[in-house]
Amino acid sequence: MSPTLNTLDDSRLLLSPLLEIDFAGFNCRNPFWVASGPPSSEWEKIKALDEAGVGAIIGKTCCLDASLIHNPASRTAVQMLGKTKIGLINTELISDKDINEWERIMELAVEQLQCLFIPSVMEEPRKDAWQEIAYRFVKRGAKVIKLNLSCGHGMPERGMGGAVGEVPEATFNTCSWVKEAVGDGIVVMAKMTGNGDIASVTRAVLDAHCIPAGINTIRALGGVDPKTGSPRPSNSGNGTRGSLSGPAIHWIACEKVATMAEIIRDEYDGAVPLVGIGGADSWDTCLNFLRYGAIAAEMCTAFMFRDPKELVRELSDGMLAYMVEHNYSRITEFVGASLPHVLGHSEHVKVHEQAKAKRQLV
Ligand SMILES: Cc1cc2nc3c(=O)[nH]c(=O)nc-3n(C[C@H](O)[C@H](O)[C@H](O)COP(=O)(O)O)c2cc1C
DSSP: OOOOGGGSOHHHHHTOGGGOEEETTEEESOSEEEOSSGGGSSHHHHHHHHHHTOSEEEOOOBOSOGGGOOOOSSOEEEEEETTEEEEEEEOOOSOOSOHHHHHHHHHHHHHHOSSEEEOEEOOOSOHHHHHHHHHHHHHTTOSEEEEEOOOOSSGGGGTOTHHHHTSHHHHHHHHHHHHHHHOTTSEEEEEEOSSSOHHHHHHHHHHTTOEEEEOOOEEEOOOBOTTTOOBSSOBTTBOOOEEEESGGGHHHHHHHHHHHHHHHHHHSTTOSOOEEESSOOSHHHHHHHHHTTOSEEEESHHHHHSOHHHHHHHHHHHHHHHHHHTTOSSGGGTTTTTGGGOOOHHHHHHHHHHHHHHHHHO
């Protein structure tokens, strides 16, 4: 008999084997991952997320020379729809912590964390810089490395982030440089931008033998403060173009995840795992990513808005209840299950007309 929610006690719910996934050979206790950003910017927060039970944590993106990173003081503005928080505009850059501190965090993660810790790196468009930063983390025990090819504000002014990830050739080169430096035993995951044509950059990532994850934030400009007329977030009365995250971008992310999953299914034998990111904040929004073909769902804004323990508990409870109701005993039984139902528009209309005609015959 399959377990029901009532037969599982509290601790088993969080650690239920039903939720375990295999990501490129790494066992994760669940598919609920923390995306790069403020929730994973310091060791204490990373440790607390691990204790809350997340499946993996991707560190805040770092670089070799943090002295070049100048973050605006005020850099986030919550976006409301009535009384509901629907998104966040941010103008934050990557981490301004020294690379040595990130190397130390990597060592602590290897020693102390239950979950997979994935460092996130970004460099100027130079082979030596990308290879050095990736190799430094491998030396400290990283088994998976994430390349940030997708930050949409600030960093592109220096040829970084979205400036790489919106160009297939630059994406392929960067992924290939890192793969060459770290060797076959290390998994390299490239975080994609939702701002450009995701299909061509996904192919570039896959051709370089890396794993696609996406999306990052969507380029946006915060609304103005009605009292002062300043764009929000503002510093000394001025703002800057930033990026939108949270529920407001979720369905854009679903479309991108489905597109990446179709490419993996149709052109790469379905042999590569995929990670979904963007606006997930509940078990059913994570389910959207899984059913469209992702093996895990990363969340950043949700972990900024919510208490991690409470959130992981809700995600696990909700997903387990769904699995019990539908008689699933593994996450992989429904990964990609909704993808065959995403049709081209004409085909969608044709299939519907055929089904209608068949119904009229009986
Ligand atoms: C304040 C803030 C800082 C972020 N910093 C990073 C970063 O350093 N590296 C990165 O790859 N993504 C970064 N992101 C993007 C998130 O990891 C994620 O891709 C994006 O916010 C969409 O997911 P979400 O809606 O769950 O937040 C940041 C997002 C926010 C809101």
